[in-house]
Amino acid sequence: MKKTSLLLMFLLAFLTLPAQALYEELPSMPEPVSNNAVTAAIANGAMYVYSFCGLDSSKLWSGIHLKAWRMNMSSGIWEALPPVPDPEGGKIAAAASTVKNSIYVIGGYHVAQNGSETSSDKVHRFDPASNSWLSDGAPLPKAIDDHVQAVWRDSLIYVITGWSNITNVPDVQIYNPAGNVWLDGTDVPNNVNYKVFGASGVIIGDTIYYCGGAAAGINFPASSFFRIGIIDPGNPAQINWSGFSSADAKGYRMAAATQNSTAVWIGGSDVTYNYNGIAYNGSGGVPALARRKLYQPATGTLVNENTNALPAIMDLRGAAQIDLTRFVTAGGMENGQKVSNRVFLYSPDGSVGAESPADPAVFSIYPNPVADNLSIDCDGSMAVQVILYDVYGRTGTSVSGTCPLTLPVTQLASGIYRLQVLSAERQVWSGKILIAR
DSSP: OHHHHHHHHHHHHHHTOOOOOSEEEEOOOSSOOBSOEEEEEEETTEEEEEEEEEEOTTOSGGGEEEEEEEEETTTOOEEEEOOOOOTTOOOBSOEEEEETTEEEEEOOEEEOTTSOEEEBOOEEEEETTTTEEOOOOOOOSSOBBSOEEEEETTTEEEEESOEETTEEOOOEEEEETTTTEEEEEOOOOSSTTTOOBSOEEEEETTEEEEEOOBOSSTTOOBOOEEEEEEEETTEEEEEEEEEEEOGGGOOBSOEEEEETTEEEEEOOBSSOBOTTSBBTTSSOBOOOOOEEEEEETTTTEEEEEEOTTSOOOBOOBOOEEOSSSOEEEEOOEETTTEEOOOEEEEOOOTTTOOOBOOOTTTEEEEOSSBSSEEEEEESTTOEEEEEEEOTTSOEEEEEEEESSEEEEOTTSOSEEEEEEEEETTOOEEEEEEEEOO
16 A cells, blocks of 8 residues: 555656756855866766866966866766866866767967966867876867857867957867867858857757857957857868847857757856956946846747846856756856856756657657666667666666667666667657656
């Protein structure tokens, strides 16, 4: 009778589960840091969030550093890593990307005591498995900072526009980690709508989306322009650029990530500022915004949501994408230009479409609820990775191989989990799974 009551309780919770909270706070970083490059990778079967370089709470040129940390998503424990190996010293406005589970920290800029700034051409390569730095990759053809950086098909890193020593540039520099070579991509249009620094973006499928940033001009005005770049999969250096003006695209130093097929931007400010959080226009300290932007490629809809349901945070240089619906921000600046050590895990809600229903012609996932073994049948002999996450976004268990597959869940506690099925073509199914005994 007790087991039956418990099963009914879980079933009721499963069927009536409300929209998930937009975020939750995770264990804080070892110390406050802003303008730091953030990404995620797997080491020894565990998911980690990584932070590289940045600015400490002094907000002075001397507080710009090369420190690195990682956090285990299962335990919440942060640990120091060897510092980024840049002989030129500390830097900010770099970006970090993960390709085939290796991390690449690209670009950024150094600030001298006299206030002069120098863009970096470095590509630092980090191996999560050995927790160590490898030799640097081939340098950027053009030194860059505050750029847009995104990964295409787990193979190429796109470095788009940004600031290069004296001005914004239209260059699209594409790094191929496998060959350690740079490709020359189709430049963005050579005008203030596309050439910006402090923008951010993502790649979904074969399309680049980036918005916001600071345009060239008096006091570096914030841009209200949304850009779309369609990549030719047969020639990925060929990009067809377009865009549109929208007040909802305005933003500076936001974090960009994805939730299924939705592009998401978090935080930032609508007033551009120097690295210390003081506005270029002389108005003083800049407020951080509690907001998110959502772009739905299927409908071409861009919306801006200012909501107290999110933390007010700015000065973000990337997000750690821990799965295809959840991501983490670490550090940044809070209101009052306070350098932060806070860490947030963002989850989708009903407006984003957290569920991706299984197509019975492609996937058959059963039983649900499950007690012991979950079966995954696929169309044909599809190679897949199956991952089960708990409500905190932590990996509970996973299996990889060719369908059909069995995922044992006997070691997991009863409760509600989220399952993701990732195919070789990176097509994903996601949905709730109930473990009940």
